[in-house]
Amino acid sequence: MPTYTNLDLVKQCDKFPYPHTEPEVYAREVSTYFKFHVEGCDSVLGFMLPSVVQGFQWPDFWSVDYEQKTVLLRGANFEERNENMGWRDELYPVYGGGIASGDTPFESILREATEEASFSKDYVSKNAKCCGVVSYFDVRDERAAPGAEIGLLQPECIYVYDLEVPEDFVPRPEDMEAEDFRLWGIPELQMALRNGEFKTNCALVLLDFFIRYSIVI
Known part of the structure; x- marks a missing residue:
């Protein structure tokens, strides 16, 4: 089993080239994707895989330009979807999740803490x-x-957030997204990180915690 340094853990998650540090590599990588636009906004809001663009049956409110490699959303109403497309058999912090439309980060924390670990919202x-914030x-x-x-x-x-x-x-798992919970000290966390057992972005959260509390691994 491979072991990972702190920098290895960061690179596992934050691995796309940045334009201000590797402009040529960034331009080359981005050129292979379709750029996602929304009507009325000049900014590129995201990138899409060619295989997704070519394999999808686009509704009328989408415009796809295969020469310029752009996908334009011209306007539509969407119902919120809730798909559990996460990772499997990975370790996570006690709770976490996406921010629902219209929620603040703190409102999301209250919801996820209740649903995933049975915390009381009041506590x-x-x-x-x-x-x-940790970004990648x-x-x-x-x-x-x-x-x-x-x-x-x-x-x-x-x-x-620290709690x-x-x-x-x-x-206790309330929504059954978690299989179980484990009470670990710093040595157990260090070993699990080195062994690559944590979901990669969760490893970044733990590294952030270790830095903030002057814990060296």
Whole structure:
């Protein structure tokens, strides 16, 4: 089993080239994708795999330019979808999840803490402390869930909160997204990180925690 350094863990998740540090590599990589636009906005809002663009039956409110490699959304109403397309058999922090449309990061924390670990909203609202943001630009690889597109570009940011819990509190899966919970100390976390057992972006959150609390691994 390979072992990973801190920098290895970062590169596993934040692995797409940045234009200000590697402009030529960035331009070459981006040129292989379709650029996603929304009508009325000049900015590129994302990138799409050619295999997705070519294999999708586009409704009338989409325009696809195969020469310029652009996909334009001209306007539509969407119902919110909730798909559990996460990773499998990976370690996570106690709870976390995506921010629903219209929610603030803190509202999302309250919801996820209740759904995934059976925390009371009152306790979380009084004790959770915002500790900043972890950002990265990932490229989805073969470790993603079955059916997920390999090579998908995923620029993301994670809003990080610390929550100190009572010694007698035992988290319980409420929505069954988690299989179980484990109480680990720093040595166990260090070993799991070195062995690559954590989901890659969750490893970044733990590294951020170690840096903030001056823990050296």
